[in-house]
Amino acid sequence: MATKFTYRSGQRPLDGFTLKRGVGQGAFGEVYFAVSDGGKEVALKLLLRGHTDAELRGVTHCINLKHPNLVHLFDLRTDARGDRWVVMEYVFGESLAHVINKHPTGLPTQVIREWFAALCRGVSYLHNQGVVHRDLKPGNIFIEHGHLKIGDYGLSRRISGSEAGDLSRGVGTPYYMAPEIKNGNYTASIDIYACGIILYEMVSGLRPFNGETPYEVLIKHITETPDLTKLPAPYREVIRRALEKDPAKRYATAVELARAVEEMFTGGRREAALPTASLADAAVSMTPQLPRGRPVPPPTPSKTEPLEIPSGAAVPVASPARAAAPQERAGVPGPLTHTARDRLTELAGGLALAPLITAACTAPWAVFQGPVPWTLLGRVFLLSTVLAWAVMVIGRLPKKNEHNPWGRRAIQLVVGLCIGALAFWLDGWALPTGTASASTGDIVLPFTGQRISQSTLTIGMKYLIYFGVTVAVFRWWTATDHNRRERVRFTPIIAATFWSAIFLFLWPWEAAPAMTGVSVLVIATVTAQVASPWAGPPPSLRSRAYYSRG
Ligand code: ATP
Numbered sequence: 001m002a003t004k005f006t007y008r009s010g011q012r013p014l015d016g017f018t019l020k021r022g023v024g025q026g027a028f029g030e031v032y033f034a035v036s037d038g039g040k041e042v043a044l045k046l047l048l049r050g051h052t053d054a055e056l057r058g059v060t061h062c063i064n065l066k067h068p069n070l071v072h073l074f075d076l077r078t079d080a081r082g083d084r085w086v087v088m089e090y091v092f093g094e095s096l097a098h099v100i101n102k103h104p105t106g107l108p109t110q111v112i113r114e115w116f117a118a119l120c121r122g123v124s125y126l127h128n129q130g131v132v133h134r135d136l137k138p139g140n141i142f143i144e145h146g147h148l149k150i151g152d153y154g155l156s157r158r159i160s161g162s163e164a165g166d167l168s169r170g171v172g173t174p175y176y177m178a179p180e181i182k183n184g185n186y187t188a189s190i191d192i193y194a195c196g197i198i199l200y201e202m203v204s205g206l207r208p209f210n211g212e213t214p215y216e217v218l219i220k221h222i223t224e225t226p227d228l229t230k231l232p233a234p235y236r237e238v239i240r241r242a243l244e245k246d247p248a249k250r251y252a253t254a255v256e257l258a259r260a261v262e263e264m265f266t267g268g269r270r271e272a273a274l275p276t277a278s279l280a281d282a283a284v285s286m287t288p289q290l291p292r293g294r295p296v297p298p299p300t301p302s303k304t305e306p307l308e309i310p311s312g313a314a315v316p317v318a319s320p321a322r323a324a325a326p327q328e329r330a331g332v333p334g335p336l337t338h339t340a341r342d343r344l345t346e347l348a349g350g351l352a353l354a355p356l357i358t359a360a361c362t363a364p365w366a367v368f369q370g371p372v373p374w375t376l377l378g379r380v381f382l383l384s385t386v387l388a389w390a391v392m393v394i395g396r397l398p399k400k401n402e403h404n405p406w407g408r409r410a411i412q413l414v415v416g417l418c419i420g421a422l423a424f425w426l427d428g429w430a431l432p433t434g435t436a437s438a439s440t441g442d443i444v445l446p447f448t449g450q451r452i453s454q455s456t457l458t459i460g461m462k463y464l465i466y467f468g469v470t471v472a473v474f475r476w477w478t479a480t481d482h483n484r485r486e487r488v489r490f491t492p493i494i495a496a497t498f499w500s501a502i503f504l505f506l507w508p509w510e511a512a513p514a515m516t517g518v519s520v521l522v523i524a525t526v527t528a529q530v531a532s533p534w535a536g537p538p539p540s541l542r543s544r545a546y547y548s549r550g
């Protein structure tokens with residue numbers, strides 16, 4: 001496929017630069033790694049002849065653009081033969097296409113989150129400068145020291161309707177082409193569409209539309225709806241909208257798209273404003289340099305020491321809180337997805353930790369309450385541990401519908417009823433058997449023949465109702481959310497105190513001190529928060545921490 005390069009290593013077709021090696025060839029020309037007479041390492045792109053001045057104006061327009069997520073353009077020069085050269089920053093790293101190839105089932109979730117936000121920031125900057133990229137694709141996106149940079153902007157030739165027709169003859173890579181390109185009538189929205197396809201690919205390792213010929217792929221962009229079932233559920237709606245056939249129905253801006261993705265990760269909580277938040281800047285210190293994967297070793301080994309990200313493995317992050325955490329990966333449904341094994345390991349660790357925390361909370365309670373019988377302490381310890389365990393486990397259930405918590409509440413109600421039954425049993429109200437203490441008011445249970453007195457039944461019911469109601473009303477899923485902003489917050493503790501106190505009128509006062517109920521709820525809330533697996537501070541906070549350390 002690759003033809004010979006026009007120039008060899010050591011040649012100086014462009015005054016002031018010595019070519020070191022050819023890097024690759026694309027639709028617009030060939031790229032060389034070169035060094036200027038002053039020692040500056042650059043990429044030189046020799047543009048194919050036949051570019052019109054109007055097309056080159058695109059490069060000229062971009063020559064002074066500056067953004068951390070754009071490959072820096074230094075100059076547009078003409079050599080002695082009249083050929084045009086784009087002098088640009090040489091990116092030591094590898095293309096996003098390479099990274100995706102190495103992760104055939106999708107990139108780690110945290111990486112998607114950071115790189116996609118960075119991509120949208122770069123695209124948004126271009127759009128604000130009046131530039132539509134037109135050729136956004138993983139091959140034109142580079143990752144250097146974990147930092148994402150978009151290349152080849154300002155270079156793409158106008159893709160007019162007639163040129164789109166060339167696709168039938170196999171020109172171009174139409175995997176990222178918006179359907180309206182066929183009319184030659186398009187706006188910045190084609191970049192939003194391309195970002196949608198890129199996100200699809202980052203998440204699943206697959207492209208939504210494939211075909212034997214470029215023409216077939218383009219026809220699919222125009223006529224077929226993308227198969228979203230291959231994506232983890234939280235991504236589906238965002239990608240569906242980014243890939244709308246009608247540009248008017250897509251996200252209006254790259255910022256809007258980035259925000260929708262970020263909200264997917266934060267569950268709707270507002271993070272720092274995306275255009276200014278420095279997710280990718282934080283990633284500079286977080287991700288190892290990825291190898292370029294080129295046949296010829298790059299000239300400065302010190303800059304390119306490859307630290308391979310093995311397929312499916314972790315990309316280390318700077319935050320100490322996260323450093324040891326297993327990496328999330330795309331591919332498993334859930335807002336921030338882990339592999340099932342990672343999730344189980346984390347959860348098991350949390351469950352093991354829970355009794356220690358409840359014990360630590362129960363002890364001071366004994367001190368403040370004065371002399372408390374050990375049996376009561378034991379009951380509080382056991383009930384709060386079991387409750388914390390239960391809410392931690394149900395907190396990991398997939399969220400079917402964020403906006404309808406009633407399914408979750410129903411499960412919580414069942415948990416509460418079980419806790420009530422356990423409290424009743426621990427209280428020593430094991431059901432009397434036989435007929436020894438039979439009295440006329442007793443209720444005889446069917447099948448077992450066990451008898452329960454009216455008063456015992458009332459106490460049992462009160463336990464069930466009290467714990468059923470208080471556990472059901474509380475929003476445990478926010479306290480145990482993997483992506484909660486802080487590991488432990490006071491609001492849930494206050495809420496637990498509030499609800500457990502409000503419903504004390506249901507408490508079986510005759511059986512146990514009311515503080516038992518309140519303590520169980522409060523201690524379980526503290527424990528569930530401390531012990532529940534936590535993703536660490538959101539990236540905006542992490543990057544702030546990074547800068548304040550620096
Ligand atoms: P297209 O023409 O559609 O952009 P392409 O990206 O494959 O296709 P080129 O842009 O010509 O083709 O790039 C050719 C090769 O040079 C690619 O392997 C690319 O990764 C590499 N390359 C391009 N620009 C740079 C750069 N600034 N720094 C380092 N490598 C680069």
Ligand code: MG
Pocket residue numbers: 026139140151152
């Ligand atoms: Mg390119």
